[in-house]
Amino acid sequence: MKRIQSTLTRAAAALAWPGLAGLCLLLLALGLYATTLPAQRQQLQTLQRQLAKAREPVVANASDSAAPATATERLAAFHAFLPATSEVPELLKKVFTAAAQQGVRLDVGEYRLLREGNGALTQLQLTLPVHASYPQIRLFLASALQELATLALDSIEFDRQKVGEAAVDARIKLTLYLRKKP
Numbered sequence: 001m002k003r004i005q006s007t008l009t010r011a012a013a014a015l016a017w018p019g020l021a022g023l024c025l026l027l028l029a030l031g032l033y034a035t036t037l038p039a040q041r042q043q044l045q046t047l048q049r050q051l052a053k054a055r056e057p058v059v060a061n062a063s064d065s066a067a068p069a070t071a072t073e074r075l076a077a078f079h080a081f082l083p084a085t086s087e088v089p090e091l092l093k094k095v096f097t098a099a100a101q102q103g104v105r106l107d108v109g110e111y112r113l114l115r116e117g118n119g120a121l122t123q124l125q126l127t128l129p130v131h132a133s134y135p136q137i138r139l140f141l142a143s144a145l146q147e148l149a150t151l152a153l154d155s156i157e158f159d160r161q162k163v164g165e166a167a168v169d170a171r172i173k174l175t176l177y178l179r180k181k182p
Helices: 002-065 071-081 085-103 134-147
Strands: 110-115 121-133 150-157 167-177
Touching: 085 121, 085 134, 085 167, 121 134, 134 150, 134 167
Parallel strands: none
Antiparallel strands: 110 121, 121 167, 150 167
């Protein structure tokens, strides 16, 4: 026992105070590691179980619904997914609501309805000039695109008048894909 004690005393003298401080920090790190690791592992297992449980209904629903077999049936299912041209006022209201929620004013805009021959698709092109902060514009677009599955962002142009100015002028071009009225 005295031999171990004398060895530790000599080692401590050789390390001096910086070495002892490092040794104390190492012991502290090992203690933190030993106390936090089990809790983190348990939390990880809980999250993995929740993720597995959340994925189950998606997999079950995907296997339950019979996918259309032919290309014609798939195309018909795609066209049925699209909103009808008669729903345009409600769809535009959703875009305006998303803008209002983020504090983006849509005072004016260009709206063009494009019909292509005998096809079943129609496009409503929106060109919206906006004056707001970049985060507001970004949140507006994220909200609108999430709300309307058939809305696509074609382009966006930013212009800032002064370097220190918070608000930017943007020109946003969106396309809303619709099906022609049956």
